[in-house]
Amino acid sequence: MNSETISNKNALPNDTTVGQKDIKTILKELESEGIIGISVDCVIFGFDDNELKVLLIKSDFQQYDNKWSLLGDLVNNHEDLDEAAYRVLHERTGMEDVYLEQVKAFGETGRHPAARVVTIAYCSLINIEHHQLKILANELHWHRVTTLSEMAFDHRKILDACYVWLQKRIQEHPLGFSLLPRKFSLRELQNLYEAILDVKLDRRNFRKKFFSMDLLEDTGELETDVPHRPGKLYRFNYEKYQKKERKKWFGIDF
């Protein structure tokens, strides 16, 4: 079910048997009683084949037949927003220890055709290699973010906002590592940054920068299965990062 699907609380994540009639009935109820629904939508990014990907499903909603949609669900009355986002993520990907952060609420009156639904967008980053999609309902698929076809609801707008958020956030916070295997080469790291920021970076300066931050640990291992000289594999030292003295205050610039 996608974010805009009104489901009963016991519905399984891959329960797509809830007919459209039911959904519409529930939406009508909400609408007629002047009740605003709340959902979460997860923009789940992955990195594979040197490209940033996003996980989408086909909308079950008739108006958006054949359009792609984010993964989401209504928030249950007994769960926090964050919990709801983790639940959606878990139901869809089977992953639990995942980077997840709230990005923005979207609440325009016209965003859902059948009822008023405010959605809270979450951004999550997962390492595609460490993950097999288990539940393939609704044609769950990874999509390149650079070439996206039309999307359902205002999901394109949400995705764009999350992408911009990611571009900014990745530069000031080491989230990028969540998208890579635990051991990675500097080339992979640079590819990640280049793909997300859509820039070309100087290889030597990139290395210098990361080494000077002193957060990468040499594992002593080398890449395998590359058709050229293998690079060293590094791992990110989260502990060191936590302990690190936080950045200078005062970087006014606009």
Added chain:
Amino acid sequence: MNSETISNKNALPNDTTVGQKDIKTILKELESEGIIGISVDCVIFGFDDNELKVLLIKSDFQQYDNKWSLLGDLVNNHEDLDEAAYRVLHERTGMEDVYLEQVKAFGETGRHPAARVVTIAYCSLINIEHHQLKILANELHWHRVTTLSEMAFDHRKILDACYVWLQKRIQEHPLGFSLLPRKFSLRELQNLYEAILDVKLDRRNFRKKFFSMDLLEDTGELETDVPHRPGKLYRFNYEKYQKKERKKWFGIDF
């Protein structure tokens, strides 16, 4: 009414006659029907007397008797989230052209004692000099952000989040000017930054920085009523700012 007060849609902003019984009844209805309420809360910052201030009212909620609370209200079914925030702001301050930005949604299950209410926090910045508080219901007052007494609900947490957001945002976006009169001296500008960031800055370097951005216009006027040599008054050139080539991409640092 504060953000957590459940009001009927036609209630006037200064209508504090809605009794607590009514509110509780409505909350109980929401609660018993498993409906999640949605509100907006505005963290309205002002700058006066070289200090950052925030606009608060006394909570009408019995549990939080005598505690301070943010300005907010339930979102009407027919209005966007942003509209709701502007409405609250307008109702409270009479101002319309104001800096307003969404910061974060707060939706923990236990945040409201009587019902489940998800709130979307907005940050707004107003120039205290250009504004007279018109509606003084609920002891509407400016408070120093550095010395805050206990607050109702999770409003302290919301305020803190907005303050951190402001500290960060003010360094990369020229919001600070919304807190100052249209014509200001560099001293006032520096005081603003020092107060918000809670740092001491070098006066010469501060000037150099702002002049090098080339966004301040000399008005030709001087300060008046200062007990010392008057400084020049500047105004911020928003047009130039809009046209300005946006900052370099790639500033990885964490």
Added chain:
DNA sequence: CTAACATTGTGTATTCTTTACACAGACTAA
């Protein structure tokens, strides 16, 4: 087995940015 290919690993010079720092001039108040 060797040549062509692809990618790793490394250092320096130049420019730009940030920081630290001091003194003369303007206006007020007593």
Added chain:
DNA sequence: TTAGTCTGTGTAAAGAATACACAATGTTAG
């Protein structure tokens, strides 16, 4: 007229960002 307080200005030194080239290591194709 003097003491007080703030304005306005420049330079030197340290640090960060950029631009740039070549030898070494492994793979693959012939």
